[in-house]
Amino acid sequence: MTRLLLHTAVVTALAAGTLGLTQPARTSSHAASSDGVHTVRVPDGDPHERSLDRRTTEPFSMIGVTWDDPDAVLDGTAHVRTRSRESGAWSAWRALDTDVRTPETGPDRDRAGVRGGTQPLWTGPSDGVQVRVSGGRLLPEGLRVELVDPAGGSDAVQTTVVEPDGAEPEAVEPDVGEPDVVEPDVVEPAAGAPRAGRPAVTSRSAWGADESLVKDPPTYTADTKAVFVHHTAGTNDYTCAESASIVRGVFLYHVRSNGWNDIGYHFLVDKCGTVFEGRAGGMDKPVLGAHTYGFNTATSSVSVLGDYSKTTANSAVRASVAKVAAWKLGLYGIDPTGTTVLTAGADNGKYKAGQKVTLHRISGHRDGYPTECPGQHLYDDLPQIRTLAGKAAKPAESAPEPAGPVIDDDATVALPR
Numbered sequence: 182m183t184r185l186l187l188h189t190a191v192v193t194a195l196a197a198g199t200l201g202l203t204q205p206a207r208t209s210s211h212a213a214s215s216d217g218v219h220t221v222r223v224p225d226g227d228p229h230e231r232s233l234d235r236r237t238t239e240p241f242s243m244i245g246v247t248w249d250d251p252d253a254v255l256d257g258t259a260h261v262r263t264r265s266r267e268s269g270a271w272s273a274w275r276a277l278d279t280d281v282r283t284p285e286t287g288p289d290r291d292r293a294g295v296r297g298g299t300q301p302l303w304t305g306p307s308d309g310v311q312v313r314v315s316g317g318r319l320l321p322e323g324l325r326v327e328l329v330d331p332a333g334g335s336d337a338v339q340t341t342v343v344e345p346d347g348a349e350p351e352a353v354e355p356d357v358g359e360p361d362v363v364e365p366d367v368v369e370p371a372a373g374a375p376r377a378g379r380p381a382v383t384s385r386s387a388w389g390a391d392e393s394l395v396k397d398p399p400t401y402t403a404d405t406k407a408v409f410v411h412h413t414a415g416t417n418d419y420t421c422a423e424s425a426s427i428v429r430g431v432f433l434y435h436v437r438s439n440g441w442n443d444i445g446y447h448f449l450v451d452k453c454g455t456v457f458e459g460r461a462g463g464m465d466k467p468v469l470g471a472h473t474y475g476f477n478t479a480t481s482s483v484s485v486l487g488d489y490s491k492t493t494a495n496s497a498v499r500a501s502v503a504k505v506a507a508w509k510l511g512l513y514g515i516d517p518t519g520t521t522v523l524t525a526g527a528d529n530g531k532y533k534a535g536q537k538v539t540l541h542r543i544s545g546h547r548d549g550y551p552t553e554c555p556g557q558h559l560y561d562d563l564p565q566i567r568t569l570a571g572k573a574a575k576p577a578e579s580a581p582e583p584a585g586p587v588i589d590d591d592a593t594v595a596l597p598r
Contacts, residue, residue, distance in 0.1 A: 216333070216391065216394060216433065216437055217329060217330045217331060217332075217333030217433050217437070218327055218328065218329050218330070218333075218433055218434070218437040218438055219238065219239040219241060219327075219328040219329075219330065220325050220326065220327055220328070220438075221233060221236075221238065221310075221325070221326045221328070222323075222324070222325050222326075223246070223312060223314065223324035223325065223326060228319045228320060229257075229315060229316055229317070229318075229319070229320065230313075230314070230315040230316075230320075231313075231314045231315075231320060231324055232311075232312060232313045232314070233310065233311060233312040233313075233326055234311065235262070235271075235309065235310070235311040236309065236310065236311070237264075237308060237309050238307075238308055238309060238310050238328055239308070239328060239330065240266060240306065240307070240308050240330050240332075241304070241307055241308075241310075241328035241329055241330045242303065242304055242305055242306055242307060242329065242330060242331055242332070242426065242430060243301045243302065243303050243304060243328075243329035243331065243427070243430035243431075243433075243434060244261055244263060244277075244301065244302050244304055244307075244310065244326065244327065244328055244329070245277060245298055245299050245300065245301040245302065245326075245327045245329070245434055245438060246259045246261075246277060246298060246299045246312065246314060246324060246325065246326055246327065247296040247297060247298035247299075247324075247325050247327055247438050247439065248296060248297045248298065248320075248321035248322060248323050248324050248325065249296060249297075249321065249322050249323030250297055250321055250322065250323075251283040251290070251295040251296055251297045251440075252283065252297070253297050253321040253322075254279075254282075254297070254321075255279045255297070255299065255314070255316060255320065255321055256316050256317055256318045257279070257314065257315050257316025257317060257318070257320065258276060258279070258314070258315055258316070259276070259277040259279060259299055259312070259313070259314045260274045260275065260276050260277070260312070260313045260314075261274070261275055261277060261302065261310060261311065261312050261313075261326075262274050262275070262310070262311040262312075263304045263307040263309060263310055263311075264307055264308055264309025264310070265305065265306065265307060266306040266307055266308045267306060271309070271311075272304070274313075275302060275416075277299035277300060277302055278299060278300035278414040278415070278554075279299050279300075280550075280551070280552040280553070280554070281297075281298060281299060281300055282297075282474035282529065282550070283295060283297060283439075283471075283474075284441075284445075284471040284474065284477050285474055285475055285477065285526045285527035285529075286469075286477065286478065286526055286527075287400050287469050287471070287477065288397050288400060288442050289439075289441040289442055289443075289445070289471045292397070292440065292441075292442060293440075294440040295439065295440040295441065296323075296325075296438065296439055296440050297321060297439075298327070298434075298438060298439050300413065300414045300415065301327070301329065301413075301415070301430065301431060301434040301438075302414075302415040302416065303413075303415050303416050303419055303423075303427050303430065303486075304416075305418075305419070305423075310326060310328065312326055327434060327437075327438040329430045329433050329434050329437075329438070331389075331426040331427070331429040331430040331433060332426065375507075375510070375511050375514060375515065375516050375517065375571075375574035375575070376511040376512075376514070376574060376575060377504065377507035377508045377511040377517075377570070377573040377574045377575065378508065378573075379464075379465075379508045380456050380501060380504040380505060380508060381456065382448075382456045382457070382458050382464065383425070383455060383456065383457045383458065384458050385458050385461060387425070387457075387458075388424075388425040388428045388429055388457055388458075389425060389429045390429070390432055390444075390461070391432075391433075392461070394433075394436050394437070395436070395442060395443050395461060396442060397442045398462075399443070399460065399461055399462030399463075399466075399468050399469070400462075400468070400469040401462065401466060401467055401468060401469065402467045402468075402469050402478050402479045403467065403479060404467050404479055404513055405467045405479060405480065405481050405509060405510065405512070405513060405515075406479045406480060406513075406515070406521045406523060406542070407476075407479075407480045407481075407510075407521050407523065407540055407541070407542050407543070407544055408480065408481045408482065408483060408505070408506040408509055408510060408517075408542065408543050408544070409472060409473045409476070409480055409481070409482045409483075409544055409545070409546055409548075409549060410482075410483055410484075410485070410502060410506075410543065410544070410545050410546065410555050410559065410560075410563065410566070411446065411472060411473075411482060411483065411484035411485070411545075411546045411554050411555050412484065412485045412486075412487060412488060412489045412554055412555040412556045412559055413427075413431065413449075413484055413485070413486050413487065413488075414487075414488045414490075414554065414556075415487070415488055416487065416488060417452065417487040417488055417492050419451075419452075419486070419487070421451055421452065421453040421455065424451035424453070424455060424457070424486060425457070427451075427486055428444075428449050428457045428486075431444060431446075431449070432444040435471070441471055443460050443461055444459050444460055445459075445460065445470055445471035445472050445482075446459040446460065446470065446472055446482045446483070446484040447459045447460050447464075447468065447470050447472075447481045447482045447483070447509075448464075448481075448482070448483045448484070448505050449483070449484050449485070449486060450483060450484070450485050450486065450498060450501045450502055450505070451485075451486045451487075452485075452486065452487055452494075452495065452497070452498060453497055454495075454497030454498055454500060454501040455501070456501050456504075456505055459482075459484075464509075465512055467479065467481075470482050472484070472546070473546055473549045473550055474527060474529045474549075474550050475525045475526050475527045475528075475529035475531075475532060475534075475549060475550060476523055476525065476526065476538075476540075476549040476550070477526065478526055479523070480523070481506075481509050483502050483505050483506065484555075485498055485502065485555065485559060488556060489555055489556030489557070489558045489559035489560075490553060490556040490557055490558070491556075491558070492556075492558060493558045493562075494558060494559050494562055498559075499562055499565060499566050499569060500569060502566050503517075503543075503566045503567075503569035503570040503573060504569075504570070504573055506542075506543045506566070506570045507569075507570035507571070507573040507574045508573075510542055510543075510570075510574075511574050515542060516542065516571070516574065517542050517543055517567060517570035517571055517573075517574055518542070518543075518567045518568070518570065518571040519541075519542050520539055520540060520541055520542060521539070521540060521542055522537050522538065522539050522540075523537075523538050523540055523549075524536070524537055524538070525538060525549075529549075529550050529551070530550070530551045531549070531550055531551045532549075541563070541567065542567075543563060543566060543567050543570060544563070545559070545560045545563055547560060
């Protein structure tokens with residue numbers, strides 16, 4: 182199969198703001214840095230309200246708040262203000278999305294150092310922060326501000342776009358120390374089953390995933406029965422030239438701040454419709470993700486960069502989400518316009534563990550978990566996205582009839598899982 186690789190330079194707004202400038206000194210003895218993530222502990226105090234005074238920090242472009250107990254929920258609000266590195270102006274107060282849960286199963290839950298946390302917020306190049314956290318119940322212990330610098334340790338990234346008719350890119354495998362991981366085979370759909378072509382995807386090496394940070398091998402489930410659609414929340418005020426940096430920031434936040442093994446989403450899509458490879462393990466494999474608490478098993482995920490609670494998604498976003506879902510489900514001969522029955526893997530506030538739930542093959546995050554994600558506008562687009570996915574899926578071609586008599590009457594055909 183012909184591999185078509187397009188090599189370009191990913192230019193982000195961070196690069197110009199980082200090179201040749203003196204970084205401000207840390208102003209807190211509790212600040213720490215690790216692989217592009219700087220952390221500042223929020224001082225203890227009132228159990229219902231904590232704050233971090235306005236201060237100068239290391240450079241960052243993404244921010245979030247985490248806490249010690251991965252099962253604890255922040256029943257309240259977290260607001261941040263940040264200072265622009267370019268203008269020196271302070272932003273208005275912005276709320277962080279707090280309805281995030283640690284995965285119910287798998288290595289992202291069991292490994293040491295896993296922390297609860299908010300969704301990260303893209304701020305653009307910044308060097309100052311102020312934080313306020315409040316709650317009706319006791320706040321989680323060990324509140325920590327996470328300042329993510331996606332440009333840290335990476336001056337330039339070479340983009341490799343895998344074209345729809347190309348082969349898989351040569352992935353840089355993480356040093357997991359366990360070479361005997363067996364990847365599941367993907368069963369080819371039976372003739373006549375829906376099958377969509379794979380869209381162009383920006384690989385992990387393209388957007389700059391630091392594979393040395395992924396310590397454990399991927400975990401696989403039996404198959405993929407549904408695709409959940411998400412948004413990253415935060416802001417739509419980014420350029421598509423910054424998208425690779427945002428994806429890299431989400432990766433660093435999930436791995437270094439939440440303590441997960443890898444980025445939680447399987448695919449990400451920016452507002453220009455560019456598709457990015459998410460969690461490692463094979464885009465065509467049923468990799469266990471960390472995206473929908475209670476329904477991570479046997480599902481895939483697509484997260485759109487931005488907040489679609491008040492902003493509408495454009496046609497490029499809808500088309501890309503549909504193409505990804507149609508291709509992923511088509512690997513198993515699944516009609517993307519249909520429904521399936523999934524079993525809740527945990528009590529998640531919407532369903533009880535073990536409860537059988539009928540969901541669309543392409544569902545919104547809020548269909549499986551009590552959240553506003555993927556935002557009302559993107560959620561309202563799901564019927565159209567299902568229709569687009571259905572049009573993208575085409576029946577797999579039948580194998581040609583044999584020229585001579587059939588030799589093996591006992592031959593079997595592999596059916597889609």
